Amino acid sequence: MxxxxxxxxxxxxxxxxxxxxxxxxxxxxxxxxxxxxxxxxxxxxxxxxxxxxxxxxxxxxxxxxxxxSPRSDFMVAYPYVWNLAEMHRLGSVTPHHFFAELERAGSLERLVDKMKRLPWCAPTTRELARLVWLRERGKSPWPAMKRSSVAIVEPSYPADHPERGLRCQFALEPALQELAQRAAESGWTEDEIAYALFELAGARLTECQRQF
Incomplete structure (x- = not known):
């Protein structure tokens, strides 16, 4: 066990x-x-x-x-969440947010009910909750998250090339601009968007550094 x-x-x-x-x-x-x-x-x-x-x-x-703790119990109850998030490209931080929300809600049923009432909550966490519910119940509680139409250019350099990091920035910039624009259209200020992106990038970097 x-x-x-x-x-x-x-x-x-x-x-x-x-x-x-x-x-x-x-x-x-x-x-x-x-x-x-x-x-x-x-x-x-x-x-x-x-x-x-x-x-x-x-x-x-x-x-x-x-x-x-309830969170670790939920992790044991839903061990496939990490693979599910990876398979659907929801990011390595999203499962942590999902389990935090699940712990606060107390059950998957309550979490899904909460997200039905608050459809504007974090889209990737909401999408992961939808996928877990779909796997558990065989039906989706709401439509799938709308994906961005911006394509990410594949790397053209080997992993050890000195310009690979810069090229990655170029590849991500269009998607980042679209994300920021959509956030602004939803009512968030430029400062809020910039700070949120900074915090999310830091959280992702921290998570990567924790992996052995």
Whole structure:
């Protein structure tokens, strides 16, 4: 159960399976040094992985287990949310917002009811809630989110090319301009839009840095 909960709570990460295997080894009595040697990592790196796992599941690996939180319980109940968000390109931050809203609502039914009454709430979180409801109930509670018509140019440089980052900015700029324009048309000020984009970019960067 501990490992299943950990897998559900880890979120977006290409190394989930490997990290869960390392935690499993630790729970079976292997030391940091043993795991470091087995997986060709430093002991510091292994400790970081185990400590993160302990935080995600609310203790029980390194520290004393705390009572399970509603959010982590929901993550276990809906473990496919991360893959669903990735499949539909809703962003790595959206599942966190979804589970936060789900925790506040108390149940998927209440969350969907709330979003029916507040259709202007965060579109990607709303879309993820719609997809989860569709998967659970077999029907959609509202129409799918309207996608942008702006195409994103694919990268033409290898991953290690020095200009790849700049080219990515050029590729995203049209979509960003459209997003800002739509937000302005909905009544948000330029300052609010700029600050929101800054905060969202920072949150995405932080999430990427947390992934091992």
């Amino acid at each position: 501990m490992l299943e909960k950990l897998r559900a709570c880890w979120g977006f990460s290409p190394t989930v399976d490997r990290n869960v295997t390392r935690v499993e080894g630790f729970l079976k009595g292997k030391s940091f040094a043993d795991l470091a040697q087995e997986h060709s990592l430093s002991k510091t790196r292994v400790r970081q992985i185990i400590e993160k796992a302990d935080r995600l599941v609310g203790g029980g690996i390194l520290t004393k287990a705390e009572p399970s």
